[in-house]
Amino acid sequence: MKEISELNLPDDIRYAEDHEWARLEGDRIRVGLDDYAQDQLGDIVFVELPQIGDTFEKGKEFATVESVKAVVECYLPVGGEIIAVNTALEESPELVNKSPYNDGWFVDVNPSDPSEMDDLMTNAECLEKLKGAD
Amino acid sequence: MLYLPHTSEEIASMLKVVGVDDLDGLFSTVPEDCRLRDNLNLPEALSEWELNDHMASISGSMAVSPEYKVFMGAGSYEHFIPASVSYLLGRSEFVTSYTPYQPEMSQGTLQAIYEYQTLVARLLGMEIATASHYDGATALAESLLMAVRITKKRKVAISSLIHPLYRRVVQTYFNPTGYEVLELKYLKNGMTDFTKLDEMDDLAAVAVQSPNFLGCIENLQAIGERAHAKKALFISSFTEALAYGYLKNPGSQGADIVCGEGQSLGIPQAFGGPALGILASRKEYMRSLPGRLVGQTKDLDGKRGFVLTLATREQHIRREKATSNICTNNSLCALAAAMYMASVGGTGIRELARLNHDKAEYLKKELKKAGFKISFDSPTFNEFVVEFPPDFEVTYKRLLERKIIAGLFLAPYYPELANHYLLCVTETKSMDEMDELVSKLRN
Amino acid sequence: MKESLGTTGLILNEPLLWEKGKKGRCGFSIPRRDVESCPLDEDLTCEGPDFPDLSEVDVVRHYTRLSQWNFGVDSGMYPLGSCTMKYSPKTNEKQAGLSGFSGAHPLLPANLSQGALKIMFEFEQYLAEITGMDATTLQPAAGAHGELTGMLLIYAFHKSKGVRRSKIIIPDTAHGTNPASVTLCGYRPVSVRSNEQGILSAEAIADVMDDDTAGIMVTNPNTLGLFEENIQKIAEIVHSKDGLVYCDGANMNAVMGIVQMGKIGVDIIHLNLHKTFSTPHGGGGPGSGPVCVKRHLESFLPVPRVIQENGRFILAENYPESIDKVSAFHGNFGVMIKAYSYIRSMGPKNLKKASQLAVLNANYIKERLKRTLHLAFDRPCMHECVFSDKYQVAHKVMTLDMAKRLMDYGFHPPTIYFPLVVNGAIMIEPTETESKEDLDQYIEAFKAIVNEARENPDLLHEAPKSCKVKRLDEAAAARKPCLAG
Incomplete structure (x- = not known):
């Protein structure tokens, strides 16, 4: 497992308490799982994603991620309608390990309240929190 | 005791490593009032040879093949096991x-x-x-x-x-x-x-x-x-x-x-x-x-x-x-x-299954010949239902005394099927045994 | 250190069944056809399943070679925590194989199955005595099935009082089967944390116990190998709100003849015959999970029940409050015979001795390894002790690596990563049937591995080296499942 100093936490995205990330891309928000979470889980073998058109409030469970020996539920960092899902994860769940912020994205959300982004942590805040927990 | 390998010297030396005086001392975290003071009220230990006798005599009272001819399936089937x-x-x-x-x-x-x-x-x-x-x-x-x-x-x-x-x-x-x-x-x-x-x-x-x-x-x-x-x-x-x-x-x-x-x-x-x-x-x-x-x-x-x-x-x-x-x-x-499944194989399992079916059909046919009614005319595999005359319970008991179990009485499961019996024939039953069943049912 | 048990040996390769054989072979003596052929309508039949055709020799070699890739208690020490991998006496197998037992049809009339009913009747009483309870059902087929039966009993008990409750309290140290069994029965598990000593505090239970809680499911001794000292107080709290106390008796091997659970507030307990009562685990079963209850729950037990009437045993169905059947027939009777034989061979004194020695063995390992491995709770343990990889993490060596390396030394690893409350848990349950020499050898092996972790961690990362296969790609297996050939 990575040391905290080895973690990749880009500064162009926001982070939720449960290690989902959110990135504003035009008027949609792309969501995925951060480097810390993928590293803790280890080899990811299955990602269960919602369907396009489903809507969730902020903080509601929208996906589950399975590694060989663990399952975690993922909570939507920003409420809204799911407008795209990363179907590549069906065949290649390992993308979440290899490229958590790019090819391993989960869903795109049409946010009902874009300002919910502001409640999320910056990479610096996220790093502080991880250090505190260590 | 043959399953407990510890000698008393070993127990003593291990207790010393653990730092308690005796075996009771190992249970210091079990509150006094949770502990059993008496011995368990169970029968005293049997030697291997006593156990053999005991179990053989109990097992001997069971009605099983080959002494008994069991024409009963209903979810549990007698088949040969290599x-x-x-x-x-x-x-x-x-x-x-x-x-x-x-x-x-x-x-x-x-x-x-x-x-x-x-x-x-x-x-x-x-x-x-x-x-x-x-x-x-x-x-x-x-x-x-x-x-x-x-x-x-x-x-x-x-x-x-x-x-x-x-x-x-x-x-x-x-x-x-x-x-x-x-x-x-x-x-x-x-x-x-x-x-x-x-x-x-x-x-x-x-x-x-x-x-x-x-x-x-x-x-x-x-x-x-x-x-x-x-x-x-x-x-x-x-x-x-x-x-x-x-x-x-x-x-x-x-x-x-x-x-x-x-x-x-x-x-x-x-x-x-x-x-x-x-x-x-x-x-x-x-x-x-x-x-x-x-x-x-x-x-x-x-x-x-x-x-x-x-x-x-x-x-x-x-x-x-x-x-x-x-x-x-x-x-x-x-x-x-x-x-x-590996032993029987693809060719063998079909042959064995057919034999089950054909033997059951033989018994069905012989029972019909003897005047008994087959309750349902749909195709069957190795079990089928026969309707016996209303006084059949007496015959069934008499057959039991002759070590033949003539199927399962269905009324407890389907009250409307009084006098109906579910019979089963597997590869373990020979034609002679089926003939004997039919002849004893007749008398 | 003496020479290690683990060595190299000739391991034979063996293909999959269907990669062998020739059409037309058969490993089964097909009985003589003495009746006419009488084919079914072709619409109903098939050509037969696509099985390979093998000779008896093909089959015997196949499974003999496969068996040699396995490790069992008969091969060596197998100290899986919470699994009680004790030696399975051979006479038990012989008794279960007696034709009167193995050949018996389950629907035989009672007068033709007195032997089987007698065994079940007596065995129920023995288990009730060992647990200090009043009545037993033998129908559950394994521990988790016993748990489900227990939950159904709790449900039926409250229903008979006209109430429906929705929650069951479960400590964080519980086996995964506990919350799963509770959910299957329609309850919601409420998790409670154990205290800094690794056990439940009465206060924690008082905080969550309410009128909507049907009861508590507590493993005692718990999965940290610790006796739940506050059990009596906890039972009082639960009972005061008309709840019931269920004990997961998976760890009963620590306290036979020492604690009767029925006397300290437990209302229901299940036992694992394949743990405490020496029946072999068979690579994953069959087990047997009898459930013992106090008198007030007896009328809810599954039917039929074996009762004695005028010196004869009968199967009685007439219990209107019963939860009814949990297995098609009487449960795993063949397993009961083995456990019955064990109890009869041991007698009351040796059963108690077995528990004492199981606890002695675990404490001995705990004392001798606690300076080598981090001990999660440094206090007297029962039949198992829990360490962690805390001291090895600095060398980037984890519990998994040490476990795999133990194989090269000729031992089965302990239970790892359970209980969940200890990070990198290493849970060792030696059982009473391991001798001091065997324990010493295991301890020395662990010490050697911890040295290797410091000096040559890659030895551990690459372990095992001496098994049939090296570490397997479990991620690939789960990503693209191949479950049939």
Whole structure:
């Protein structure tokens, strides 16, 4: 497992308490799982994603991620309608390990309240929190 | 005591390492008032030789083959088991190992169960099968719950010709859940009446058994089509696995889940257990399956190997969200079934199954000749129902004294079938024995 | 250190069943056909399943080779925590194999099955005595099935009083089967944390116990190998709100003849015959999970029940409050015979001695390894002790690596990564049937591995080296499941 100093936490995205990330891309928000979470889980073998058109409030469970020996539920960092899902994860769940912020994205959300982004942590805040927990 | 290796010197030296004075001192964390002060009130120890005598005398009082001729099936079938199967099954590396959580040290069990899953899937015409369940009844209950999970509907329809004891287990499992179990009645020809399905809504599954409890072979294709028209899953259950050596398998007739009892495949009857719960399904339902699965993979050197897989469905990882609570299953019974299927082989199992069918037909024919009525005219495999005259109970008892068990009395299970008996003939019954049964029934 | 048990040996390769054989072979003596052929309508039949055709020799070699890739208690020490991998006496197998037992049809009339019913009747009483309870059902087929039966009993008990409760309290140290069994029965598990001593405090239970809680499910001794000292107080709290106390008796091997659970507030307990009562685990079963209850729950037990009437045993069905059947027939009778034989061979004194020695063995390992491995709770343990990889993490060596390396030394690893409350848990349950020499050898092996972790961690990362296969790609197996050939 990575040391905290080895973690990749880009500064162009926001982070939720449960290690989902959110990135504003035009008027949609792309969501995925951060480097810390993928590293803790280890080899990811299955990602269960919602369907396009489903809507969730902020903080509601929208996906589950399975590694060989663990399952975690993922909570939507920003409420809204799911407008795209990363179907590549069906065949290649390992993308979440290899490229958590790019090819391993989960869903795109049409946010009902874009300002919910502001409640999320910056990479610096996220790093502080991880250090505190260590 | 031969299973306790410690000498008193060893105990003394170990107590010293632990830092307590005597064996009692090891239990300092058990509060005084929780401790038992007296000795357990159990019989004193027997030597191995005393135990042999004791058990032999108890076992001697049981009515079993070859002394008794048992023409009774109804979910437990007398079949020949090759000595090679019993012998191999006794290998301690199989018998005394735990669930294969450490695959590098358990490749024997893992490959064997993978092979079992494959043979069972082929027998039933399904894509995948689990590593085993407790028995046919619990496999059916788990299949129905699985259908509820997949379809998110709350009712299941099950045939009244599913083994009556299986239906009771299903009801036990369903009682606290709030899901509803509806029953499909049966027709005069001994088959399930599925016309009422059209009036049932919100069905997660339709379940039938074939051959059914009365021995009749159901029209699975037709029932499956009705079930699918109702957007319900079609579950096909069985108690006599050997039937599918000869009969068209449920998978080829539209079944989504197939479940049942594998005892016929090389497992002793043992007063009903341990038996073998079989559960197979189409691959699309893989992640909803209850219980263990073994999968193929490679090791670091690229060599073929096997592991327990998709464990995230299971209770030890997903806890309250698991697809089932099952942990210990009936692995060694699955191994016995695999050894049996491997021994009989594809050619052999068809021949053996046909022999079962033909022998049962012979008895049916002889009974008809003797003037007895075969209750249902639908095709059967190795069991069928006979209607005997109203005073038959006396004859039945007289036959018992002559060490013949002339089938199962059906009235306790189907009150409308008074004087009806379910008879079973397997490859273990010779023509002479059947002739003797018929002649004794006549007198 | 003496020479290690683990060595190299000739391991034979063996293909899959269907990669062997020739059409037309058969390993089964098909009985002579003495009746005419009478074919079924072709619409109903098939050509037969696609099984390989093998000779008896093909089959015997196949499974003999496969068996040699396995490790069992008969091969060596197998100290899986919470699994009680004790030696399975051979006489038990012989008794279960007696034709009167193995050949018996489950629906035989009672007058033709007195032997089986007598065994079941007596065995129920023995288990009730060992647990200090009043009545027993033998129908559950394994531990988790016993748990479900127990939950159904709780459900039926409250239902008979006209109430429906929705929650069951479960400590964070519980086996995964506990919350799963509770959910299957329609209850919601409420998790409670154990205290800094690794056990439940009465206060924690008082905080969550309410009128909507049906009861508590507590493993005692718990999965940290610690006796739940506050059990009596906890039972009082639960009972005061009309709840019931369920004990997961998976760890009963620590306290036979020492604690009768029925006397300290437990209402229901299940036992694992394949743990405490020496029946072999068979690579994953069959087990047997009898459930013992106090008198007030007896009328809810599954039917039929074996009762004695005028010196004869009968199967009685007439219990209107019963939860009804949990197995098609009588449960895993063959397993019961083995456990019955064990109890008769041991007698009351040796059963107690077995528990004492199981606890002695675990404490001995705990004392001798606690400076080598981090001990999660440094206090007297029962039949198992829990360490962690805390001291090895600095060398990037984890519990898994040490476990795999143990195989090269000729031992089965302990239970790892459970209980969940200890990070990197290493849970060792030696059982009473391991001798001091065997324990010493295990301890020395562990010490050697910890040295290797410091000096040559790659030895551990690459372990095992001596098994049939090296570490397997479990991620690949789960990503693209191949479940049948």
